[in-house]
Amino acid sequence: MDKKPRSPIVAERDDMIGRKIPDGRGDQTGLKGTADGSGLIKTLAVLTFVGLILGGGFGWIQYQDLLKKHVSLQERFDLLESRLSSTDESVTQSGAAMQINISKHKDELKKHWSEIRKLWGVANDTNKTKIANNKKDISFLANKRIALQDSIKALEKRIAKESSSISDVSINYLALTEEFDKANQNQRDTIDQLNRLRAALAKTDREMTNNADAIDAMDSFRRSMTQKIYELEQRPVSIQPTTKPTVPVLNEAESSEP
Numbered sequence: 001m002d003k004k005p006r007s008p009i010v011a012e013r014d015d016m017i018g019r020k021i022p023d024g025r026g027d028q029t030g031l032k033g034t035a036d037g038s039g040l041i042k043t044l045a046v047l048t049f050v051g052l053i054l055g056g057g058f059g060w061i062q063y064q065d066l067l068k069k070h071v072s073l074q075e076r077f078d079l080l081e082s083r084l085s086s087t088d089e090s091v092t093q094s095g096a097a098m099q100i101n102i103s104k105h106k107d108e109l110k111k112h113w114s115e116i117r118k119l120w121g122v123a124n125d126t127n128k129t130k131i132a133n134n135k136k137d138i139s140f141l142a143n144k145r146i147a148l149q150d151s152i153k154a155l156e157k158r159i160a161k162e163s164s165s166i167s168d169v170s171i172n173y174l175a176l177t178e179e180f181d182k183a184n185q186n187q188r189d190t191i192d193q194l195n196r197l198r199a200a201l202a203k204t205d206r207e208m209t210n211n212a213d214a215i216d217a218m219d220s221f222r223r224s225m226t227q228k229i230y231e232l233e234q235r236p237v238s239i240q241p242t243t244k245p246t247v248p249v250l251n252e253a254e255s256s257e258p
Helices: 025-234 237-243 246-255
Strands: none
Touching: none
């Protein structure tokens, strides 16, 4: 709706009827007050007129914007209506075709269900036999599982016992190892003593060999001296003065015998 600016109504101050106009100074004061009030009213009238113009312009802009939006919405509504009408026709056509397809599918489903029932009956009989066999196997395996659990418990007890025995054996092994180390040390000490004894025995053997050699030399010397004494004794008496010194030698040889 168009808003036309209206001219403001300006109130004019007329002279009051029946009022006496003062003379002189009083007349000037009244004229000045009348002029000030008239200027204020004119200013207010101008501001009101400008406000009305601005409000009318803003309202006009809002009206044009709303009018454009209304036209756009009307166009979109018309387009949607045309689409709905075309969609309704296509839905009607597709619905008829769908009914035909559904009837065909129903016939096919009946055939398939008949085949499925037949196959299910065969599979059910087969599965019943297999299920019965599986139940027997499960029962056998359950009993076997119980027996295996008992065996496992017995083995666990045996392992615990063997572990204790192994621990004892380990302790004994450590003790035996310590004793074995001591025995090895004693053996090494004995071997060292034996080596020292062997060295002393070898030294004794060498000394005995040297003594035997000395004894053999003394025996040889004794035999030689005995032979000489015997030869001297077998000589004639005429040479006895010359053989007297041999007597002390004989005594010395006899004293040297062991």
